Amino acid sequence: MTVAPSSELTLERLTDLEQAGARLEAIAQRTESGQSREAAGRVDAILAQVQREGDAALLELTERFDGVRPDPLRVPAEQLKAAWEATPADLQAALKLAHRRIVEFHQRQKPADLAITGVHGERLGRRWRPVERAGLYVPGGRASYPSTVLMNAVPATVAGVQRLVMVTPPGPDGRVNQTVLAAAHLAGVTEIYRVGGAQAIAALAYGTESIPRVDVISGPGNLYVTLAKKAVYGRVAIDSLAGPSEVLVIADHTAVAEHVAADLLAQAEHDPLAAAILLTTSAELAEAVPAALAAQLEGHPRAEITRQALNDWGLIVVCPDLLSAARLSDRFAPEHLELQVERPEPLADTIQNAGAIFLGAWTPEAVGDYLAGPNHTLPTSGTARFAGALSVETFLRHTSLIQFNRQALEATGQAVTTLADSEGLHSHAESVRRRLV
Known part of the structure; x- marks a missing residue:
């Protein structure tokens, strides 16, 4: 898509619902391009190099892509404590508040083991156990994300x-951001390596001389990180294939244009591929929001990125009613859905597909990013149709437990042998028959 001049904001506006639906589907698929296919080839080469050369590949690739040679790869333990102690008191307090709220919410997610006694005395169950090692990817580049440290480390x-x-x-400078290290110290993470991109995912999936192979990889990243996670899935588990961030706001006549604009900008400032969408029943609000966006972009420290995202992937749709807006939203299945309407609860009940729903005028999406409690790692690019947030269960695996006694086998054995015979599996049936002679 052609980018408008950097000083101009040209947010697309629609009233036709079919056109709007088609445009939303195109926005959801914005990363499916020839560029992605080309990047996949480069990712495959990086994965193969790391698998073949180990630490030497990590050093060479990090020097090539990031301009520094991180030797040693591991961050010294004393830097973590020093980073925390050097963190301003107000930021320490904010991190502690976020950490406490995230822990409290995730502790309530822990699934219970299941134990059932059947009618014939058989015992059935399911037990949960954590994986042994988890790899946490924390992105860098355009910004640093201590919040991502907490959102990945806490559920694990x-x-x-x-x-x-x-x-x-x-x-x-070759160093890891101080606040990222401080958040890691607070969350109890002590093993940190200075490597990112597809090469970091390869190290976690295959293991190198310094970095151990893990069982689960979580955390968002750029296109190369996402493609690398996709490529190693099956060798390790992954949390999701996170795409660029997105927000969809449903607003009625009660919404404040300046608030809506601020929330759209809060996503658009992430990345040029971020999507910011407004569905509204108020023609007046649809008129006011672009002006509010332009005003808030004046002097914005990330104005170029934000404006490009809005011009390419921003959209305003005027809907005849809130039910129409809800149906369009479900078609898009947004990562973040804000309901800036007079009565958000009944509208939320009609929504089927969303990573997280933020109800009411006093719930900007930013509170979810940092400290509300639920995880901020959410399904993107339409995957909220079948996926949910990063959770405690991401780092758990469950095992079925089955114990039959003679009575139970006698009561069900004929059915087992009948089913086995129907599939032509002789020894399956025999394994039951020989016990019941």
Whole structure:
């Protein structure tokens, strides 16, 4: 798509619902391009190099892509404590508040083991156990994300994972962002490596001389990170294939244009591929929001990125009613859905597809990013149709438990042998018959 001049804001506006639906589907598929296919080839080469050369590949690739050679790869333990102690008191307090709320919410997610006694005395169950090692990817590049440290480390810790291995790209000076290290210290992460991109995912999936192979990889990243996670899935588990961030706001006549604009900008400032969408029943609001966006972009520190995202992937749709807006929203299945309407609860009940729903005028999406409690790692690009947020269960696996006694086998054995015979599996049937002679 052609980008408008950097000083101009040209947000697309529609009233036809069919056109709007088609446009929303196109926005959801915005990363499916020839560029992605080309990047996949480069990712495959990176994965193969790391698998073949180990640490040497990590050093060479990080120097090539990030301009620094992180030798040693591991962040010294004393830097974590020093980073926390150097963090301003107000930021420490904010991190502690966020950490406490995220822990409290995720502790309530832990699934219970299941134990059932059947009618014939058979015992059936399911038990949950944590994976042994989890790899946490924390992105860098355009911004640093201590919130991502907390949102990945907390559910893994609550699940009971014994070894957390964090990877994150180094900055131009070769160091990891101080607040990222401070958040890791607070969350109890002690093993951190200065490597990012597809090479970091390869290290976590295959293992190198320094970085252990893990069982689960979580955390968002750029296109190369996402493609690498997709490529190694099956060798390790992954949380999701996170795409660029997105917000969809449903608003009525009660919404404040300046608030809506601020929330749209809060997503657009992430990335040039971020999507910011407004569905509204108010023609007046649809007229006012573009002006509010332009006003708030004046002097914005990330104005170029934000304006490009709005011009390419921003959309305003005027809908005849809130039910029409809800149906369009479900068609898009947004990562973040804000309901800035007079009565948000009944509207939320009609929504089927969303990563997280933010109800009411006093719930900007930013509270979910940082400290509301639920995880901010959410399905993107339409995957909220079948996926949910990162959770404690991401770091758990469940095992079925089955124990029959003679009475139970006698009561069900004929059915087992009949089914086995129907599939032509002789020994399956025999394994039951020989016990019942």
